[in-house]
Amino acid sequence: MDADKTAWEQRSVARVVSPVEPRKLAKVPFVELADGRLQGVVSSGSDIERVYVSSITAGTHALSCSTNNNRPCGALHGYACKHIRMLADEAVVQYGLDRVARYLRVEVPEGGHLMHVITGHVERTPAAVVFSRFLRHLAYLEVPDSTEPLAELHWFPATGAVR
Amino acid sequence: MLDVQLSELLGDAPAGVGEALDLVAGFDGALTHGLARIGEEPAAALAALAGALAGSPIGERVAEAVEKVTAGSVADEHLAALAGARAALFGAVHDALLTRLDTALGRTRAPWPPASNPAGDSADGPATADGSAGGSSNEAAGGGAGVPDNLLAGCRVWLRELAIVGWRGVDHDLVSAADQTIEALLAVPELRGLAVLLDGLAAELRASSPVATMDRLPARRWADLWTRAMLLSQHGPWHAGGPGAERAAGAGGPGGAELVSGRLLILGADVHEHATVVRVQIHAVLEPAGGGPARLVRASMAAAKVDTIVGPTVWKLLRDQPVLLSALAQHRSVEITDMRLLPGGDLVWENHRARAAEESDPFATARVQLAAATPPPVTPLDRHPVRIAEPVLVEGYKCDGQSVDLGGNKLPLDLDRLPSCGPLTPALLKASTACIGLVRWDGGQWSLQPLAVQASVKKQPVAAHNGDWALGPTDPKVAKAEAKNGDVVAVLRERAGRLLRK
Known part of the structure; x- marks a missing residue:
């Protein structure tokens, strides 16, 4: 084991971040495990201009949901609204249940559902930070292509053909 | 080899x-x-x-x-x-x-x-x-x-x-x-x-x-x-590079680039990726117009992305390079005219200076022309073992799925480097009889990163190349799995269009 560890530590190319699984993005375009929260953006079902910023805090499992303009979600009182449930479902697709549960520090029984064991209270967190991270995420799609050699990318091979 | x-x-x-x-x-x-x-x-x-x-x-x-x-x-x-x-x-x-x-x-x-x-x-x-x-x-x-x-x-x-x-x-x-x-x-x-x-x-x-x-x-x-x-x-x-750089005027343009024309015979595609970038680097033999020895060159196309754009979908981000994409998917050679070639062997690709030409089998190129093609020198700043990626053809080996064995000498296969945007799999490697790959070195040992294989599956010869899905997956199962998630690139572009400029 120690020899393996040393060998891994002395590689230039080593996998540090696992790639995420593909999923539908139509309803929940953005999910991340960051800032000590499972957080993301859920598109409104009724208003194409509106999005909800939803989150579950690691450890305390506090729930938050509001529009990007900081209006509290009307459906969040006492238990998770559908935005938070959709966020949780998509996070499980994207990262796998193990990784999400580990990040939130929660035990999900074999065959169980993540939201069945999330029993946090409501605690509003500001939407602005997550929303601006979402905008930054979207801005990548507007960065121009490049045909330069970019030798740096030899440190970042595409991986993951597990079929 | x-x-x-x-x-x-x-x-x-x-x-x-x-x-x-x-x-x-x-x-x-x-x-x-x-x-x-x-x-x-x-x-x-x-x-x-x-x-x-x-x-x-x-x-x-x-x-x-x-x-x-x-x-x-x-x-x-x-x-x-x-x-x-x-x-x-x-x-x-x-x-x-x-x-x-x-x-x-x-x-x-x-x-x-x-x-x-x-x-x-x-x-x-x-x-x-x-x-x-x-x-x-x-x-x-x-x-x-x-x-x-x-x-x-x-x-x-x-x-x-x-x-x-x-x-x-x-x-x-x-x-x-x-x-x-x-x-x-x-x-x-x-x-x-x-x-x-x-x-x-x-x-x-x-x-x-x-x-x-x-x-x-x-x-x-x-x-x-x-x-x-x-x-x-x-x-x-x-x-000094970048698309803003002036084009080379004869010898000695920015970064010492020269202009080259000729026929480009593709060997294979190496794919690089992290959460917010994907890059396809093509290794090819350039037959210069007007004669002269054949040269090993590379051509690259990179696009910014986000982590949820993965698998074969990444090809959709490279649509601004239709000539290279069709050359990869259809196994065609490419005619290039006055393309900038940097001293380190990298073409700075411009789609309008390229034209897809006749069909060309990468294995034929590898068998006939690879050994005699002149490899480029290495850009001084890039001299690090991680960039060693020499294209080779290996055949006549025994393969146990982990390494290729040539007369008792074993070269490990870098199975971690089979990209999810292409058809190569460990099973295909195990059944393979010939492989175009890149020789790499890391952690104190040499390895072979496969770019393409010829294999025998159910006694039928098959070939698979990393770039086969450049115009969309050719495997119906993979295409169906991709379709199930909808057009994720379009979804994100719509969200960007609606939310970014407010």
């Missing part, structure tokens, strides 16, 4: 490689714990580094940097000198390994063109010990005029903080401190390499934060990335 060639490649490591890597490991240990308070062991490691570089052109600078840093004074110029020292060691290791590979394969590499830049210093010469000009001022003339000072300074500030606290001291706040700089870097074409490098490093540090709780950390890898970023954060001729 023949069994005698493989046997020669796998012989004892070239002299001095082990010693050089020990020095690197010592430096990496110092960077792990941080330069704020240097203990006895890191101090000895840094002193050994300075000792090893003493006879080189940067010897004095490195010695001074080690002295100051050990005494607790960590200035930009000292960190640049340390990065230069580490890069010089890897440059030497790279040269020894590549010479071994070229000798084994019987390939004669073209020489690096002599410096034509009157201001060109160490970065333009093939014989210098390193690619770093050192120093943090604007002294290195000849390129990068359009690169904003404040951006490079911003990078150096962050890299300095990382060096001071060490990997063990990295937390979320320190990682987030780089966000704005990276965003600004992405907007400057000349700094794209630095941008994707720092973005990749920051993502790994973010996912690992707080790093102090990790039971093992990728010390070599992160120090590699830190070193490369530190060098690219200095002003120098390495920023």
